[in-house]
Amino acid sequence: MCKGGILLLESLLLLGYFALFHPGNQAVLPWGKSPTILHKVCDFPFLFRDPELMPILAGTLVSVYYGSEQNRDVVQQELV
Structure with missing residues:
Protein backbone atom coordinates (compact mmCIF):
# COMPACT_ATOMS: atom_id res chain seq x y z
CA MET A 1 0.00 0.00 0.00
CA CYS A 2 1.30 3.45 -0.88
CA LYS A 3 1.92 6.20 1.68
CA GLY A 4 -1.24 8.04 0.58
CA GLY A 5 -3.31 4.93 1.29
CA ILE A 6 -1.76 4.51 4.72
CA LEU A 7 -2.42 8.16 5.52
CA LEU A 8 -6.06 7.74 4.47
CA LEU A 9 -6.46 4.69 6.71
CA GLU A 10 -4.85 6.47 9.65
CA SER A 11 -7.14 9.46 9.07
CA LEU A 12 -10.21 7.21 9.07
CA LEU A 13 -9.07 5.55 12.29
CA LEU A 14 -8.44 8.93 13.90
CA LEU A 15 -11.89 10.15 12.87
CA GLY A 16 -13.47 7.00 14.31
CA TYR A 17 -11.71 7.44 17.66
CA PHE A 18 -12.57 11.16 17.63
CA ALA A 19 -16.29 10.43 17.24
CA LEU A 20 -16.73 7.20 19.22
CA PHE A 21 -19.05 7.73 22.20
CA HIS A 22 -18.52 11.50 22.09
CA PRO A 23 -21.72 13.35 21.14
CA GLY A 24 -19.95 16.72 21.09
CA ASN A 25 -17.38 15.53 18.58
CA GLN A 26 -20.02 13.75 16.51
CA ALA A 27 -22.05 16.95 16.38
CA VAL A 28 -19.30 18.91 14.59
CA LEU A 29 -18.86 16.43 11.73
CA PRO A 30 -21.83 17.67 9.65
CA LEU A 38 -19.17 13.47 7.21
CA HIS A 39 -20.19 13.69 3.55
CA LYS A 40 -16.62 13.15 2.38
CA VAL A 41 -16.22 10.00 4.48
CA CYS A 42 -19.37 8.58 2.91
CA ASP A 43 -17.91 9.27 -0.55
CA PHE A 44 -15.23 6.57 -0.33
CA PRO A 45 -16.87 3.91 -2.51
CA PHE A 46 -13.53 2.44 -3.52
CA LEU A 47 -12.87 1.44 0.09
CA PHE A 48 -16.02 -0.66 0.12
CA ARG A 49 -14.60 -2.75 -2.73
CA ASP A 50 -11.44 -3.67 -0.87
CA PRO A 51 -12.03 -6.44 1.71
CA GLU A 52 -9.03 -5.27 3.77
CA LEU A 53 -10.14 -1.64 3.96
CA MET A 54 -13.89 -2.11 4.32
CA PRO A 55 -13.79 -2.95 8.06
CA ILE A 56 -11.91 0.28 8.80
CA LEU A 57 -14.36 2.43 6.86
CA ALA A 58 -17.36 0.58 8.29
CA GLY A 59 -16.06 0.97 11.84
CA THR A 60 -15.45 4.66 11.30
CA LEU A 61 -18.97 5.17 9.93
CA VAL A 62 -20.51 3.36 12.90
CA SER A 63 -18.43 5.48 15.30
CA VAL A 64 -19.56 8.63 13.53
CA TYR A 65 -23.29 7.92 13.72
CA TYR A 66 -23.70 5.69 16.79
CA GLY A 67 -26.01 7.61 19.11
CA SER A 68 -26.32 10.55 16.71
CA GLU A 69 -29.62 10.62 14.87
CA GLN A 70 -28.49 13.55 12.71
CA ASN A 71 -25.30 11.81 11.58
CA ARG A 72 -27.16 8.55 11.02
CA ASP A 73 -29.58 10.33 8.70
CA VAL A 74 -26.70 11.87 6.72
CA VAL A 75 -24.93 8.52 6.38
CA GLN A 76 -28.14 6.82 5.28
CA GLN A 77 -28.78 9.47 2.63
CA GLU A 78 -25.22 9.36 1.34
CA LEU A 79 -24.96 5.58 1.10
CA VAL A 80 -28.21 5.07 -0.78
Whole structure:
Protein backbone atom coordinates (compact mmCIF):
# COMPACT_ATOMS: atom_id res chain seq x y z
CA MET A 1 0.00 0.00 0.00
CA CYS A 2 1.30 3.45 -0.88
CA LYS A 3 1.92 6.20 1.68
CA GLY A 4 -1.24 8.04 0.58
CA GLY A 5 -3.31 4.93 1.29
CA ILE A 6 -1.76 4.51 4.72
CA LEU A 7 -2.42 8.16 5.52
CA LEU A 8 -6.06 7.74 4.47
CA LEU A 9 -6.46 4.69 6.71
CA GLU A 10 -4.85 6.47 9.65
CA SER A 11 -7.14 9.46 9.07
CA LEU A 12 -10.21 7.21 9.07
CA LEU A 13 -9.07 5.55 12.29
CA LEU A 14 -8.44 8.93 13.90
CA LEU A 15 -11.89 10.15 12.87
CA GLY A 16 -13.47 7.00 14.31
CA TYR A 17 -11.71 7.44 17.66
CA PHE A 18 -12.57 11.16 17.63
CA ALA A 19 -16.29 10.43 17.24
CA LEU A 20 -16.73 7.20 19.22
CA PHE A 21 -19.05 7.73 22.20
CA HIS A 22 -18.52 11.50 22.09
CA PRO A 23 -21.72 13.35 21.14
CA GLY A 24 -19.95 16.72 21.09
CA ASN A 25 -17.38 15.53 18.58
CA GLN A 26 -20.02 13.75 16.51
CA ALA A 27 -22.05 16.95 16.38
CA VAL A 28 -19.30 18.91 14.59
CA LEU A 29 -18.86 16.43 11.73
CA PRO A 30 -21.83 17.67 9.65
CA TRP A 31 -20.95 21.36 10.18
CA GLY A 32 -19.60 23.68 7.54
CA LYS A 33 -19.91 24.10 3.83
CA SER A 34 -20.94 21.10 1.83
CA PRO A 35 -19.36 18.66 1.38
CA THR A 36 -18.68 18.31 5.10
CA ILE A 37 -16.27 15.84 6.68
CA LEU A 38 -19.17 13.47 7.21
CA HIS A 39 -20.19 13.69 3.55
CA LYS A 40 -16.62 13.15 2.38
CA VAL A 41 -16.22 10.00 4.48
CA CYS A 42 -19.37 8.58 2.91
CA ASP A 43 -17.91 9.27 -0.55
CA PHE A 44 -15.23 6.57 -0.33
CA PRO A 45 -16.87 3.91 -2.51
CA PHE A 46 -13.53 2.44 -3.52
CA LEU A 47 -12.87 1.44 0.09
CA PHE A 48 -16.02 -0.66 0.12
CA ARG A 49 -14.60 -2.75 -2.73
CA ASP A 50 -11.44 -3.67 -0.87
CA PRO A 51 -12.03 -6.44 1.71
CA GLU A 52 -9.03 -5.27 3.77
CA LEU A 53 -10.14 -1.64 3.96
CA MET A 54 -13.89 -2.11 4.32
CA PRO A 55 -13.79 -2.95 8.06
CA ILE A 56 -11.91 0.28 8.80
CA LEU A 57 -14.36 2.43 6.86
CA ALA A 58 -17.36 0.58 8.29
CA GLY A 59 -16.06 0.97 11.84
CA THR A 60 -15.45 4.66 11.30
CA LEU A 61 -18.97 5.17 9.93
CA VAL A 62 -20.51 3.36 12.90
CA SER A 63 -18.43 5.48 15.30
CA VAL A 64 -19.56 8.63 13.53
CA TYR A 65 -23.29 7.92 13.72
CA TYR A 66 -23.70 5.69 16.79
CA GLY A 67 -26.01 7.61 19.11
CA SER A 68 -26.32 10.55 16.71
CA GLU A 69 -29.62 10.62 14.87
CA GLN A 70 -28.49 13.55 12.71
CA ASN A 71 -25.30 11.81 11.58
CA ARG A 72 -27.16 8.55 11.02
CA ASP A 73 -29.58 10.33 8.70
CA VAL A 74 -26.70 11.87 6.72
CA VAL A 75 -24.93 8.52 6.38
CA GLN A 76 -28.14 6.82 5.28
CA GLN A 77 -28.78 9.47 2.63
CA GLU A 78 -25.22 9.36 1.34
CA LEU A 79 -24.96 5.58 1.10
CA VAL A 80 -28.21 5.07 -0.78
